[in-house]
Amino acid sequence: ELGRLTNALDSFTVDGSIATKDMYAALNRVVSSNSHEGAILLRVSKFFTAVFAIFMGFLAVFLQTLGFSLGWVYMSMGVIIGSAVGPACLTILMERANGLFISAGAVGGLALGLSGWCIQAQLDSGEISYDSLGQDWPWVVGNLCAILGGFFISGVGSLIFPDTTFKWEMLNERIPLVDDIEPPKDDEETDEKLSKQVKLAIGASLTLTLILLVIWPLPMHGAAGVFSEGGFMAWIVLELGWAIIAGCVIVILPITEIVSDFRQAKKVSKEHAIQAVQITKASKAVLKDGQELTITVTAEVKLEKEVAI
Secondary structure (H helix, E strand, C coil), X not given: CHHHHHHHHHCCEECCEECHHHHHHHHXXXXXXXXCHHHHHHHHHHHHHHHHHHHHHHHHHHHHHHCCCHHHHHHHHHHHHHHHHHHHHHHHHCCCCCXXXXXXXXXXXXXXXXXXXXXXXXXXXXXXXXXXXXXXXXXXXXXXXXXXXXXXXXXXXXXXXXXXXXXXXXXXXHCCCHHHCCCCCCCCCCHHHHHXXXXXXXXHHXXXXXXXXXXXXXXXXXXHCCCCHHHHHHHHHHHHHHHHHHHHHHXXXXXXXXXXXXXXXXHEEEECCCCEEEEEEEEEEECCCCCEEEEEEEEEEECCEEEEC
């Protein structure tokens, strides 16, 4: 153990120079241990999570008191927030997205969605009321106007007036670190690997979208038309089976992983403080300006023994 400690201390100097990476890591840990940014951020996050939960509960009770059903509120949310779908996608996927038109797309899409919703309700029922706005076609028109309108405004505006000052690489330089701690990186986490994962995710999402929206429903609709009693029963059984399997995967799989990790962690425990050894080591290095820097490190080593349970 003493030999390992001596070798570790000698690693502070390499060919007469200081290993700045190790020194920076040590200083980073010292600075972060005295920082309270992470604790403050966590406290604020918990506070506003509670505030949001209380507000949403109050809003649900308020809407229920006014007579708005859950289905009506759920369907109308597509008109109200659907305009942000296109701008949000372009923000993530388009490097030259213009921030001004991204914001204009969200606001303009909302205006188009509300207008289409109300106009279609007026055309179908001759009035704009709770019942007329709750029909199928007003919701369809409102959702399409909101989604397509927001996407069109932000997309066309970004193509005509692209933002040429932003590059994706800036995110690695400008995102602040909580407590000034850089999270550890996996040696296999390279840019090439991340690029392959992005391409895999895009391919999987496009394939799944094509299967669920085109390959599966359209031939079934064209061939079957209106389901017979037996066909409708088969469709219901298939839908219920899909929902049950998905629910089991979502609920059981995380529990299984947690239990497996817990059992694996319980297999081996460490018995600490068998013996403590204190050693002091001084290392010298010559800086570029000719000055000599001496680093004195005092460390206490606790021998450990693994005990299987």
